[in-house]
Amino acid sequence: MSQPAxxxxxxxxxxLLAALTVFGLLSxxxxxxxxxxxxxxxxxxxxxxxxxxLWPHGSRKRST
Amino acid sequence: xxxxxxxxxxxxxxxxxxxxxTVFMLLLCLTGLPLIFTxxxxxxxSGDPPYVELPANTPRANLDRIIEASRARYxxxxxxxxxxxxxxxxxxxxxxxxxxxxPKHNHSLKFDAxxxxxxxxxxxxxxxxxxMGLMLRLHIDLFAGLAGELFLGFMGLLLVIAIVSGMVLxxxxxxxxxxxxxxxxxxxxxKWLDLHNLLGIATLAWAFVVGLxxxxxxxxxxxxxxxxxxxxxALLAPYQGKPMPPQREMAxxxxxxxxxxxxxPESVTVSIVYPTExxxxxxxxxxxxxxxxxxxxxxxxxxxxxxxxxxxxxIPEPPWYLKALEVSRPLHFGDYAGMPLKILWAVLDxxxxxxxxxxxxxxxxxxxxxxxxxxxxxxxxxxxxxxxxRAS
Numbered sequence: 001m002s003q004p005a006x007x008x009x010x011x012x013x014x015x016l017l018a019a020l021t022v023f024g025l026l027s028x029x030x031x032x033x034x035x036x037x038x039x040x041x042x043x044x045x046x047x048x049x050x051x052x053x054l055w056p057h058g059s060r061k062r063s064t
Numbered sequence: 065x066x067x068x069x070x071x072x073x074x075x076x077x078x079x080x081x082x083x084x085x086t087v088f089m090l091l092l093c094l095t096g097l098p099l100i101f102t103x104x105x106x107x108x109x110s111g112d113p114p115y116v117e118l119p120a121n122t123p124r125a126n127l128d129r130i131i132e133a134s135r136a137r138y139x140x141x142x143x144x145x146x147x148x149x150x151x152x153x154x155x156x157x158x159x160x161x162x163x164x165x166x167p168k169h170n171h172s173l174k175f176d177a178x179x180x181x182x183x184x185x186x187x188x189x190x191x192x193x194x195x196m197g198l199m200l201r202l203h204i205d206l207f208a209g210l211a212g213e214l215f216l217g218f219m220g221l222l223l224v225i226a227i228v229s230g231m232v233l234x235x236x237x238x239x240x241x242x243x244x245x246x247x248x249x250x251x252x253x254x255k256w257l258d259l260h261n262l263l264g265i266a267t268l269a270w271a272f273v274v275g276l277x278x279x280x281x282x283x284x285x286x287x288x289x290x291x292x293x294x295x296x297x298a299l300l301a302p303y304q305g306k307p308m309p310p311q312r313e314m315a316x317x318x319x320x321x322x323x324x325x326x327x328x329p330e331s332v333t334v335s336i337v338y339p340t341e342x343x344x345x346x347x348x349x350x351x352x353x354x355x356x357x358x359x360x361x362x363x364x365x366x367x368x369x370x371x372x373x374x375x376x377x378x379i380p381e382p383p384w385y386l387k388a389l390e391v392s393r394p395l396h397f398g399d400y401a402g403m404p405l406k407i408l409w410a411v412l413d414x415x416x417x418x419x420x421x422x423x424x425x426x427x428x429x430x431x432x433x434x435x436x437x438x439x440x441x442x443x444x445x446x447x448x449x450x451x452x453x454r455a456s
Binding site (some may be wrong): 006008010011012013014017018019021022025028029030031032036039040043044046047049050053054 | 231234238239243244246259262263265266267268270273357359362372391394395400401402404405408411412415422451
């Protein structure tokens, strides 16, 4: 069955991206000024991560 | 074996909830895309002249003068509500043939909040549907009123279930793969499966929040009706048997506005709803007020005032479900932290379209595969049957 290490391998990145998104959505809602900047960065990270993985000729990982 | 069965069950949940809602979700993503930029597009298309430069300390126009000017223009009509913008110096008066006409006959007059000068007019939706008006109706109710709102709300609920079940399936699918793996060169289906999983899991939290808050927004009509049914009967009891007063016998609005400002100095009044039989209280003006911190500026509190005397009757504490609805609005619209957030909202919306489209493609490709496999089996069966017939 799935060991903690396997769990972390599968869920580490998704959970981190979800946590960043939630942080961004809330900091945009509850704060102003610098909190809006943090929100843009936090919500932007999942988009940047996708761009990094999907960019053609990028350092995308290929399975064999 | 039990785990395998569980995965199969989650897969069925994911497949069916997605299949039912996907067409509507594609429509909502497409119409939602321009709606993110409603404010900018309206500014661009309105053709209204820019606000005249006036000294910052110019006093605000008396609301009664603005109302007089509106009545002078449409003497046989009724005023429905007045919007007092706290971002731009505008006051918008919405009128219609009578106090309880179908809202599609509402038309509005935009005044400069400082000089009280009429800036522009907007015709009723029934007369000329704007592009953004069309997007809004397709996004909210498919032109079907409450039934459409509840239907799209239910589709949104299916999307939320599809997102949760998709998340559950992500684990077993990715057990042997690194995050971000896209297997190219084997089959188109495999490549799109990986893309579907990657795009879906990376935008999961956003799609979940926007989906859930969309569902809550679709419940706003019943929520407000419930709130009215809880709030109004006690306040209307003293007026039993009395008809709604005609608008000309109602209290002057400027006085009402000022008494609410004195009673709630920590807030801003954003709208004044006139007494109405169907859509509010027949004996009260309802003024909606919002707070002045980032969070409380999203939360609206109603103040009810006697239609004839203008006396402040009640400022009921908003119940939890209205607070939830009001916090759901920005979280769904994405209009609460400047242009960068709106752009991110648009990008995430487009990614969601790709997730929906690829999901649909995977289902079709899988069906085709299954169909081909069945044809193959059939052919083999026929061949065997033919061989058996020849042998006999």
